[in-house]
Ligand SMILES: NC(=O)C1=CN([C@@H]2O[C@H](COP(=O)(O)OP(=O)(O)OC[C@H]3O[C@@H](n4cnc5c(N)ncnc54)[C@H](OP(=O)(O)O)[C@@H]3O)[C@@H](O)[C@H]2O)[C@@H](O)CC1
């Protein structure tokens with residue numbers, strides 16, 4: 001996703017509800033009637049339902065806006081295909097406006113008020129209560145109805161977004177939202193489909209075409225210049241190979257081990273395993289040379305370091321600095337197993353002053369916590385020192401130490417983007433929905449991490465993968481995205497019983513699958 005490539009119309013682009021509204025307006029301006037978009041949307045949802053469930057009794061719950069309008073279209077199509085349809089409306093029929101009012105007129109069946117509970121005989125609930133226009137928490141009859149839907153056994157198809165989920169953030173406004181089995185959304189996914197808890201409440205997500213032309217994607221986000229091109233910095237994507245495949249540093253025949261980069265991992269004096277995992281991952285992902293630098297006294301701890309990694313000891317700061325001096329050492333990773341101590345603050349500042357690619361993780365982040373001690377440096381000292389390409393890879397706890405004011409409130413996407421802007425670094429906030437954000441606003445959400453990745457040392461491996469890719473010249477943002485995706489994919493391929501040591505070992509099999517010779521440019525699951 002470099003600035004020179006155009007990813008505006010990527011199928012992995014995510015649109016906020018506001019951007020989707022602009023896409024809708026642009027499509028209508030280009031000559032497609034709003035009633036037609038709504039007809040296409042409802043027909044596509046009905047089709048998705050009919051391809052998954054046999055005809056039965058459907059309860060279509062419609063809200064007061066256009067999400068409800070889609071519900072009227074769905075009801076009409078299901079009824080025409082032999083379903084027994086009960087349509088319930090939250091609100092007054094006369095209060096419907098615009099396209100929703102028009103489609104409500106096309107519905108020949110009864111309209112009843114929204115019940116508080118779902119009747120037992122219902123085979124499927126269609127949730128057309130609220131989509132992009134959800135503005136506040138669910139309450140009253142709607143809240144009781146949603147509780148009954150979630151407590152019941154009938155499968156649920158949500159229209160656009162499970163009602164209660166904010167499409168921009170994936171958060172359940174007020175803590176209550178529909179739990180769906182299938183969510184059918186239009187044109188492109190929204191962040192709420194991939195961020196937690198939204199992703200889990202969506203069930204399967206199907207994206208359907210409703211006739212919005214792809215060219216509208218070029219004018220949706222951020223500030224346009226006179227030529228009409230939009231700053232790609234504002235775009236958000238779901239992580240996929242297609243976003244970074246072209247920049248992936250596959251070894252070439254003209255290559256030389258120095259062209260393949262040199263990653264340096266600085267290890268600590270207690271937890272030797274962490275930095276060993278980082279170094280092994282850097283080597284496995286293709287770093288031509290990998291050096292593990294540790295204090296002379298802790299060398300014995302590192303005795304079982306793989307032979308392909310150069311293990312070197314340093315006597316004192318001057319010795320360490322001189323070992324970092326060679327500019328061919330193209331990426332430096334600090335933090336895993338380093339130990340939260342004063343010397344680490346100074347070491348991080350020194351490493352940053354070299355302006356090589358720097359990946360800071362674990363203790364190299366925690367050591368800058370403001371309240372650690374009166375004498376210690378603070379996050380702002382760290383951010384001031386970041387002038388070259390740098391990636392910070394916090395988990396939620398480390399994020400809170402570095403960005404206390406952001407951690408307390410705000411959704412994961414916005415707070416990661418804000419953290420990248422404040423720090424001047426690429427910030428990769430780990431989790432089942434890892435968000436990677438650049439200071440210019442670009443953001444990618446990773447969705448392939450299985451729960452088995454929550455295991456000791458997995459983060460150390462990720463750090464090594466990012467450093468190892470960036471050492472080979474891959475742009476750092478792409479390197480972070482590629483590493484997060486590969487990390488998830490290796491864990492998925494491995495399955496249950498995963499330990500962190502399996503991750504570097506499992507990389508070759510996944511790399512073979514995505515190698516250009518395999519002909520794969522992207523993966524949709
Ligand atoms: N964009 C497109 O291209 C296309 C969009 N389409 C469809 O349109 C949907 C968006 O429609 P939308 O903008 O009318 O919003 P929607 O979700 O129906 O809700 C708005 C209404 O709900 C109300 N309300 C909100 N929260 C509430 C609460 N907690 N409790 C009670 N009320 C609440 C709110 O009231 P207000 O805040 O105004 O008082 C307003 O009346 C989108 O999701 C998709 O399904 C398709 O037809 C195809 C093309």
Ligand SMILES: [K+]
Pocket residue numbers: 067127128129130131158159160161162163
């Ligand atoms: K909905």
